Amino acid sequence: xxxxxxxxxxxxxxxxxxxxxxxxxxxxxxxxxxxxxxxxxxxxxxxxxxxxxxxxxxxxxxxxxxxxxxxxxxxxxxxxxxxxxxxxxxxxxxxxxxxxxxxxxxxxxxxxxxxxxxxxxxxxxxxxxxxxxxxxxxxxxxxxxxxxxxxxxxxxxxxxxxxxxxxxxxxxxxxxxxxxxxxxxxxxxxxxxxxxxxxxxxxxxxxxxxxxxxxxxxxxxxxxxxxxxxxxxxxxxxxxxxxxxxxxxxxxxxxxxxxxxxxxxxxxxxxxxxxxxxxxxxxxxxxxxxxxxxxxxxxxxxxxxxxxxxxxxxxxxxxxxxxxxxxxxxxxxxxxxxxxxxxxxxxxxxxxxxxxxxxxxxxxxxxxxxxx
Ligand SMILES: Nc1ncnc2c1ncn2[C@@H]1O[C@H](COP(=O)(O)OP(=O)(O)OP(=O)(O)O)[C@@H](O)[C@H]1O
Ligand SMILES: [Mg+2]
Numbered sequence: 050x051x052x053x054x055x056x057x058x059x060x061x062x063x064x065x066x067x068x069x070x071x072x073x074x075x076x077x078x079x080x081x082x083x084x085x086x087x088x089x090x091x092x093x094x095x096x097x098x099x100x101x102x103x104x105x106x107x108x109x110x111x112x113x114x115x116x117x118x119x120x121x122x123x124x125x126x127x128x129x130x131x132x133x134x135x136x137x138x139x140x141x142x143x144x145x146x147x148x149x150x151x152x153x154x155x156x157x158x159x160x161x162x163x164x165x166x167x168x169x170x171x172x173x174x175x176x177x178x179x180x181x182x183x184x185x186x187x188x189x190x191x192x193x194x195x196x197x198x199x200x201x202x203x204x205x206x207x208x209x210x211x212x213x214x215x216x217x218x219x220x221x222x223x224x225x226x227x228x229x230x231x232x233x234x235x236x237x238x239x240x241x242x243x244x245x246x247x248x249x250x251x252x253x254x255x256x257x258x259x260x261x262x263x264x265x266x267x268x269x270x271x272x273x274x275x276x277x278x279x280x281x282x283x284x285x286x287x288x289x290x291x292x293x294x295x296x297x298x299x300x301x302x303x304x305x306x307x308x309x310x311x312x313x314x315x316x317x318x319x320x321x322x323x324x325x326x327x328x329x330x331x332x333x334x335x336x337x338x339x340x341x342x343x344x345x346x347x348x349x350x351x352x353x354x355x356x357x358x359x360x361x362x363x364x365x366x367x368x369x370x371x372x373x374x375x376x377x378x379x380x381x382x383x384x385x386x387x388x389x390x391x392x393x394x395x396x397x398x399x400x401x402x403x404x405x406x407x408x409x410x411x412x413x414x415x416x417x418x419x420x421x
Contacts, residue, residue: 051112051125052074052076052111052235053109053110053111053203054074055107056108057070057072057107058070058106058108058109059071060094060104060105060259061105068093068260069258069260070260071259075235075237076252077235078233078235079235079252080229080238080251081235081236081238082238082246082250082252082253083239083256084241084243084246084253084282085255086282089258090258091207091256095128095237096128098126098237099121100116100120100121104117111124112125112202125201126204127148127196128206128207129193129204129206129207130192131207131208131211131212133188133191133192133212135188136180137180137181139179139180140177141175141183142177144194144195145176145195146160146198148195148198149162159198163194165198166197166198167194169194169228170193170224170228172190172194175187186213186221189212190221190224193209197228204234204236204237206237208240210222210245211240225238238250243284246283251266252264252265252266253267255278257278257282263275274326275402276395277290277401280326286329286357287368288393289326289327289368290325290326291305291324291325291362292323292324292325293322293324294320294321295318296319305364305365311325311389312389312392317403322396322398323396324396324397325395326393326394326395327391328391329370330370331387331391332369332386333386334369334371334378334383334384335386336384337382338384339384341385341386342362342384343362343382344362344367344383344385345360345381345382346359346360346378346379347359347360347361348379349379355371356373357369357371358378360385367385392405
């Protein structure tokens with residue numbers, strides 16, 4: 050059993066606190082993906098789990114054993130880095146076997162493990178080559194092999210695919226998923242790639258400025274972002290966010306667009322500052338003058354399978370995902386139409402999600418904003 054329990058982990062570098070108390074339980078055998086902006090503390094947290102950084106405060110247990118003061122080599126963790134750091138003068142076989150040699154494992158057992166890892170990673174034919182004679186994807190697999198031979202209970206991946214080109218990334222992503230199904234070792238994977246995060250994770254951890262913002266399945270995080278930060282961070286193109294205020298009549302009213310009422314909601318004090326969010330794929334473009342928000346299409350990006358229209362709405366820009374097609378939208382006046390049930394609401398002071406109970410919506414059908 051290798052479930053990880055992080056209790057109030059803190060880290061300070063030179064009087065600057067970079068982790069402010071991280072609490073999370075990672076179940077045995079799960080594949081957890083950690084995302085967050087640059088500098089939010091993802092690598093620091095992985096390194097603390099691996100034992101490469103001291104834990105200033107809090108406890109880390111793996112499989113029920115407190116690891117704070119345990120040597121990195123005895124934690125049962127293997128880490129794979131963005132920079133594979135292979136030894137150029139060693140063969141693939143020697144690179145993969147290096148951690149076992151350091152651990153003074155007998156040669157026969159070492160060879161068995163190298164062969165097994167090479168078979169899993171399709172590297173059997175390359176064992177006698179040196180890193181310079183390999184492609185980027187093959188080098189990456191050697192780095193994974195070096196982690197696998199240690200038969201760790203926990204894999205820690207710090208952006209392992211970011212040096213690969215787009216096609217290889219997709220292939221390696223699928224290989225890593227397969228590898229996890231086969232080895233079932235608890236895995237924590239850091240990435241900046243939205244698709245990697247959504248497709249690989251059983252559980253997603255969204256971090257911001259040294260704190261966890263949300264933990265959940267990819268679908269939960271996408272459908273019910275816990276904060277305005279998560280709403281803006283997960284999803285590409287990002288969720289459209291508009292400032293709004295709770296009106297006297299119980300209507301949440303947009304601050305732009307002539308104070309458009311968006312939805313009626315009970316239970317919030319008049320004047321409460323809010324942020325209304327709507328995903329680009331939840332908006333439909335309708336002809337000018339229809340029921341909804343009036344806007345101008347400024348730019349359309351062609352993505353092949355879909356298009357993205359960027360629409361100007363009283364100083365803010367609203368992204369809309371369009372189905373494929375040739376209709377020239379650029380420069381047109383349009384109506385942005387969406388379902389009230391696809392709106393997300395956040396408290397603008399705390400940044401936290403305000404749950405919209407379906408029963409609290411005034412009218413559940415597809416028209417969205419009351420006509421003026
Ligand atoms: N050895 C160190 N000494 C001082 N400060 C450090 C050290 N390592 C990291 N930091 C700081 O700690 C913060 C978190 O860094 P960390 O590398 O964990 O971020 P990250 O989330 O992995 O970012 P990225 O996505 O860019 O890799 C940053 O502000 C960084 O400058
Ligand atoms: Mg990092």
